[in-house]
Amino acid sequence: MSKTPFLTKEKAKEIIKSYPTPFHIYDEKGIRENAQKLNEAFSWNKGYKEYFAVKATPNPFLINILRDYGCGCDCSSMTELMLSKAIGATGDDIMFSSNDTPPDEFKYCNELGGIINLDDITHIEAVEKACGCLPKKMSCRYNPGGVFQISNSIMDNPGDAKYGMTHEQIFKAFEIMKSKGVEEFGIHSFLCSNTVTNDYYPLLAKMLFKLAVELKNKLKVNIAFINLSGGVGIPYTPDGQPNDIMKIGDGVRRAYEEILTPAGMGDVAIYTEMGRFMMGPYGALVTTAINEKHTHKEYIGVDACAANLMRPAIYGAYHHITVLGKENAACDHTYDITGSLCENCDKFAIDRNLPEIEMGDILYIHDTGAHGHSMGYNYNGKLRSAELLLKEDGSVELIRRAETPKDYFATLDCFDIYNKIISE
Numbered sequence: 001m002s003k004t005p006f007l008t009k010e011k012a013k014e015i016i017k018s019y020p021t022p023f024h025i026y027d028e029k030g031i032r033e034n035a036q037k038l039n040e041a042f043s044w045n046k047g048y049k050e051y052f053a054v055k056a057t058p059n060p061f062l063i064n065i066l067r068d069y070g071c072g073c074d075c076s077s078m079t080e081l082m083l084s085k086a087i088g089a090t091g092d093d094i095m096f097s098s099n100d101t102p103p104d105e106f107k108y109c110n111e112l113g114g115i116i117n118l119d120d121i122t123h124i125e126a127v128e129k130a131c132g133c134l135p136k137k138m139s140c141r142y143n144p145g146g147v148f149q150i151s152n153s154i155m156d157n158p159g160d161a162k163y164g165m166t167h168e169q170i171f172k173a174f175e176i177m178k179s180k181g182v183e184e185f186g187i188h189s190f191l192c193s194n195t196v197t198n199d200y201y202p203l204l205a206k207m208l209f210k211l212a213v214e215l216k217n218k219l220k221v222n223i224a225f226i227n228l229s230g231g232v233g234i235p236y237t238p239d240g241q242p243n244d245i246m247k248i249g250d251g252v253r254r255a256y257e258e259i260l261t262p263a264g265m266g267d268v269a270i271y272t273e274m275g276r277f278m279m280g281p282y283g284a285l286v287t288t289a290i291n292e293k294h295t296h297k298e299y300i301g302v303d304a305c306a307a308n309l310m311r312p313a314i315y316g317a318y319h320h321i322t323v324l325g326k327e328n329a330a331c332d333h334t335y336d337i338t339g340s341l342c343e344n345c346d347k348f349a350i351d352r353n354l355p356e357i358e359m360g361d362i363l364y365i366h367d368t369g370a371h372g373h374s375m376g377y378n379y380n381g382k383l384r385s386a387e388l389l390l391k392e393d394g395s396v397e398l399i400r401r402a403e404t405p406k407d408y409f410a411t412l413d414c415f416d417i418y419n420k421i422i423s424e
C-alpha cells in the first residue's frame with residue numbers, strides 16, 4: 001500500500017503563487033464521496049444521522065459540505081455552538097457532547113434547541129438551574145469502566161477516562177430525568193480513539209443496545225436514539241488498512257437486529273459523531289523545505305511547525321510525508337523533518353526515510369484534515385496558517401485566511417502598546 005497525495009507538484013506550485021506555504025488544503029471530492037458512503041452504510045436505519053465533531057475541523061465551509069449529506073454538528077463548547085448556529089444547524093441538528101460544562105453553555109445550547117448529552121449525573125441539576133427546566137429530549141454519556149479491548153493492538157482504558165457515568169448512575173439519571181418530565185432519551189458512549197478495525201462500532205453497539213433494553217424494561221423510558229460517537233479511525237501509515245464503512249454499518253445492523261428489534265425497539269435511531277473519519281484523509285499540510293542542517297543527524301527545516309499540526313509533537317503521531325514531484329524516487333535518505341519552535345518535539349517526522357530533499361522542495365504532510373489546523377496554537381508567536389479548499393472542479397478557494405501579527409496581538413488592543421506594535 002502507498003499513500004497518494006490529492007495534489008501534484010504542478011498544482012501545488014500554482015496554488016503557492018496565490019497562497020504561500022504553509023497551508024492546510026482540503027479535498028472536496030474526497031469529503032463528498034466519503035460522506036455519501038457513510039450514509040449508504042447506515043441507510044438500513046431510518047433515523048440515522050452523523051453529527052460531525054466540530055472540534056476536529058471547525059471550518060464552516062467544510063461543515064457546510066457535510067450538511068449536504070444531512071450531517072448535524074457535535075459541539076463541545078460555546079464557540080462551536082455559535083458556529084453551528086451561524087451555518088443553520090440548530091435544534092435536532094446539534095448534539096452537545098461536552099464535559100466539565102459551564103452552565104451558560106447548557107443555557108445557550110438549550111436556547112438553540114440542541115440535544116444536551118449529559119456527561120455526569122450532577123449535571124441534571126446544573127441543566128435544570130441553567131435552563132429553568134429539563135428539555136423534553138436528553139441524552140446521557142455512559143462509561144462502563146475497566147478496559148476495552150478489540151484486538152491485540154487496540155485497547156483503551158475507560159476506567160481511567162474522565163467522561164461519562166457509571167452503570168448505576170445512568171439508571172439513576174434516567175429515573176430522575178423521567179420524573180422531571182424528560183420524554184425522549186438517548187445513550188452515548190465513546191470508548192476508544194482512532195480504531196483501525198471494522199469491529200469497534202459493532203462491539204460498542206452491542207454493549208449499548210443491551211444497556212438500552214435494560215433501561216427500557218426497568219424504567220419504561222422511551223429510548224429514541226443511540227449515539228456511537230466518534231473513534232472510527234484512519235490509517236495514518238502507508239501500510240495500514242482503511243476501515244470499511246460498509247462492513248462497519250453492516251456489523252451495527254446485525255447487532256441491532258439481534259438485540260433491539262426483538263426487544264420491540266426497532267425504531268431506535270443510530271447516531272454517530274465522527275470527526276477523524278469524515279475529514280482526516282481529505283486534508284493535507286503543505287510546507288516548503290527552507291533549511292537543512294547536518295549535525296549529529298540530518299535535519300530538514302520546513303516553514304510549518306507544530307503550531308500548524310500538533311499531533312506528532314504531543315502524541316508522537318505518525319503523519320506520512322510525500323515530497324511532491326519525487327513520488328517515485330527512492331527513499332534513500334533519512335531525515336528529521338522539523339519546525340522552528342524552541343521545543344525539541346517540534347518534528348513532523350523522526351528518522352524518516354525519504355527521497356533526497358532539496359531546498360525549495362514542497363512537502364505534503366498527509367491526513368491533517370481532522371485535529372490538524374484546529375489544534376493550532378500560537379506558541380513562540382507562531383501564526384496559524386490559511387485553510388484552502390480544492391474544489392471538485394479543480395479550482396482553489398480560500399476558506400480561512402492565515403493569521404497576521406495583528407491577530408496575534410489583538411488581545412492587547414485595549415492597551416496603548418498595541419498601536420505601537422502594529423504601526424511599526
Ligand SMILES: *Cc1c(COP(=O)(O)O)cnc(C)c1O
Pocket residue numbers: 053055056074076097098190193194229230231232273274275276277370
Ligand atoms: C473528539 C470527539 C468526537 C470525534 O472523535 P473522532 O475520533 O475524531 O471521530 C466525537 N465525540 C466526542 C464527544 C468527542 O469528544
